[in-house]
Amino acid sequence: MNKYANQERRRRAIYGYLLLTPAAVLLSLFAFYPSVATLWSSMFSRGTRRHPTEFVGAGNYNDLFSDPTFWLVVKNNLFYAGITIPLSMFIALSMALWANSKISAKGFVRTAYFTPTVLPMIAAANLWLFFYTPGLGVLDQIGALFGLPSVNWLGQPETALWAIIIVTVWKESGFFMIFYLAALQTIPTDLKEAADLEGASRWTYTRRIVLPLLMPTTLFIAVNAMINSVKLIDHLFILTKGGPSDSTKLILYYIWEMAFAFFDAPHAAAMTIMVLLVLGIIAAVQFFYMDKRTHYQ
């Protein structure tokens, strides 16, 4: 008996490992190995004809810490994340609550909200370029109707980052709304009825019942928004290319510039490692800390 039980257990273990193998191979090849390789190359100097590549340890990191542009980029990115994440989540939630209620043309509203997400970022950026263009752009044309002066939204450091933020929020909200909408539809309608009978106002119901039940979704969206705030840079290529005077330069754009415009792979690698580290820590905190305070059904 025991022998067969052991055999069965081993057979199951092999079966389990076989199921895990494809994902493990793909992840190692395209995620783990590149990360380790990046870490490795971030510790070597950039090879030139005169100075061959050599091990510099934390040298590349030290260079970055003393680079004012790096700190500006970090500051830009924090500001960008600090505005886009809460704003797009708030708008997404509001839209979802509205699109989930009894309104006419519900299907149209949902589709309309989701459209920005379907558009490729490059196309969306071109669209917004048309909105922002001084003189010709829609914003300026509307402004002109009220006698406002022409504003070069993307061309001045004071407004450029805000213009980028608005494009991102416009793009992200619809996407997040879909998640909220899906979560809202899993809340049974009789909870609303039970709350109604108890005399709970709409606001009380939303605050005490709906929002807590949406917590898992909120957590998921928060992590996604966080990653996106570092990941999403397509629109920078179209709209500003990081300018004017680096006011809209975000970390990933800077990494790209470092690697493919200045051909300084080691510094780009060092920055990548730092981004990975920070994102990893944030995700861990969110999942381990917030998880405890979240109700899963």
Next chain:
Amino acid sequence: MSAQPFVVLDGIAKRWKGALGVQDICLTIEEGSFVALLGPSGCGKSTTLRLLAGLETPDEGRIMIDGADVTHRPASARNLSMVFQSYALFPHLSVAENVMFGMKVRRVPKAERLRSLHRAMEITGLLGFEDRKPNELSGGQRQRVALARAIVAGQRLCLMDEPLSNLDAKLRHAVRKDIKKLQQDLGITVVYVTHDQTEAMSMADKVVLMRDGEIQQIGTPEQLYSQPENTFAAEFVGAPPMALIDGAALPGFSDGHTIGVRAENIVLAETGQGDLQCRVTDCEFLGAETFIGLQHPQARGLTLKVAGLKNIPAGQVIDIVLARETLLSFDKEGRKIPQG
């Protein structure tokens, strides 16, 4: 009974996009009574309850509760509590928070809230479970939390929408008694929706039988059982239901009529001396008695009740006698023909 009924439904109708929900619902409910809305699924009993609760608005008719016209009042202004079929407990809140939710909304002081909670927990036997989440409770316990929530609301009218349908048979029987006792102890009026005729018959003072959005019969359980208004009531109420026999099959009854007879009024007869000759289809042993299913080409639902265990092989032909004075006649449309 007081002259003014506690709850009045007057000519209520509700339609959805032309499709019929319920119509011509006229019903009065006395204070302190236990009323069951009974019927097959889709008959409009839940709709009626939701209309009464204020979760739906009627297209026609008036609803009065305690002398006030509440037809257009929201659910919260009708002074009633409700137990939902799915219990509708808030999954992220503990038992105590679930029960006290309404009091918190109504800004009841904390000391009083805790007192009411304790009392409700005591009544429902949930003491010690206050901090559990609904998903850590069994079906029966969840059901009692829903009851506790209705108790602390302290309303004189409590609506229950199939509260026992998610429980297993044994628990259902126990909770049935608890609910009935609770209703009597608290002296509240209960309107109870169910598709299970046993539940309705055993708990209610008054049963409202519905089909296809209309009331078929209103009466005490006894009236529904022995004096069904039509063949639908005859076949829906009672276990086993009333057997219906084509009038032509029985001597002394006219052709188009249908004759109804209860199982207890059917007796086994000597071969060749009965009213009807039937074929045995099955024997259902229930302990104290055995139900013997019978088949006859001009009858349906024929069942013979025999004390103790009796096993007659299927296919055997037996004769039965019907107790004449208990037979009920129904006309072509299925309506009862008044006797005498």
